[in-house]
Amino acid sequence: MEIKTDKNIIAILRALREAPGPLGGTRVARQIQSYGINLSPRAVRYYLALTDKAGFTKNLGNKRGRIITPDGRKELNSAFVMSKIGLIASMIDELSYKMDFSLAKLTGNIVLNISTIQAENFPKALAYILPVFHKGFGMGQFAVIREGGSQLGNFSIPHGSIAIGTLCSVTINGIFLKAGIPVFSRFGGLLEIKNGQPVRFTDIIAYNGSTLDPLEIFIKGQMTSVYQAARLGCGLIGASFREIPAAAIPQAERIRKKLIKTGLGGILMIGRPGQALLDIPVPEGKAAMIVVGGLNPLAACEENGIKTHNLAMGTLFDFKELLPTSHLEQLLGKEQQSEREN
Template sequence: KMQSLVNPKPIIKTTGPGIPEKVKFLLSKAWNLIYQVDFDIETHQGNVITNISYVKTNELDLAIDIFEDVMKTGPQYCTSKYFKIIPGKEPNKTGIATVCSLTLDGILVKNGVSTTPQYGGILETDSKQPRFIELTAYSGSSLDPHEIYIAKDMTSVSEAIKDGGRVLASLREIPYIARPAAVDVLEEVQDAGFSILKIGKPSELVYNAKVERYHVGIVAPGGLNPIAALKEHGMDVEPKAVETMTNVSEMEEF
């Protein structure tokens, strides 16, 4: 019998782009965590966003010594005094949780201040006028910019805590009309053990970074700065930024 030619099955499949796999942008993931931040600036209790970075378990003691040195000598370059040691998924790896600077966006949102995380960057501190020398927009990045900078050995945190160097920092924008409210919140945030490097004036360049009109730029140090210092000391580290939520009651502090 002759095969029906009404709907013949194609022998060769047509080639084409198909369904492209959607790139997951960092900011999409970040917003889901930002809205879960419930750290209370009065009671100093609640959940914060944490980065989890892995080191070799047999190098943990050395890692903690370097980590502690950065936290104590240059606390202004660490997002927060809180940290946590966690068991790694592999027996030869141990995790160090540090507070991610996007936690500050969560605290601002919780306290009624609209904020938009804009850039992860490298801040050069060894001049009378600190300035950003690298900026990567969160909105167009699928990886955390700070992870990339660490991988490319672009930091010098160990030098920065002594006389000047290059540290990780992030920039977010708020509407200028919200500046007084933000200043009040961020003063309490600093009392709670967090660091803020600069709150700009309306439409002012912040460390040489441009800010949208009618907005104010706020710069905070990167939560991975102590981890960057480990890499600078030749240690094998795997930084994972914007990774999970952690309650500060489970964390230690320097």
């Protein structure tokens, strides 16, 4: 049976997707109110009968409630593109607001990109990833590794794969927001590096005009040369162009220093009040800020023939569970040693 996916059904599927377990009609009705949808529990149950038939939800029986099926997730991802227009821009703002990392205490959640690679490619991948972190073209000096079959936040890692979580540069927005500085993310672009320094953007995609993350696109389209930039100082890396209030520049510079000390460096440049940065103008009263793309280390893998699957802004994640990238180097050392021993 085919049903016309309407906004009530989308809200119901979304409630089920975000729930930690199965939900009954009453709890779904309560949850979708926060999305601006008012339906009685009875109306919700009517819709749930439809979504059961369409294969989007499954009734576990015995009043245990409903769960969303893989088909339901697929439907949710592709339904109603208009509510997805600017989704990248909206997701950035939503996650900046939701994360609660404290730069003073180094506790709380950060925003994590999730990448998966075939397990057998992992040692080779690390050898491309680490130089990118070294040169400061990755976001901070932290990452997390998880094996297939386990979870990374609410993401289930397929068997046979290894997941690498990298800090998403949206984390910077969240930290600024907690400090009272609103950040407007304007576009993601390919930033040309010459002699180790950023010189200009060669291509851009605006966050509010795209349902796809720009850096994911650049990686898939094999347009980056991050590894070359890390090795030789010349290449194209992913970066993000953002705007902050000009009055906040001194505070932004202080936060930037603190971020670097903490191993969370990622701000490449901060502009002057109302002045263009790398030839990109900003409005009066604003200042430009250029932030490194969190997925750059994974781009380096893709450039060297290692297939990656990348999900920018994949999940909120506890900062305490991240490892310094220096620990990954030891991991790489061990892997190489065991290869020699075999």
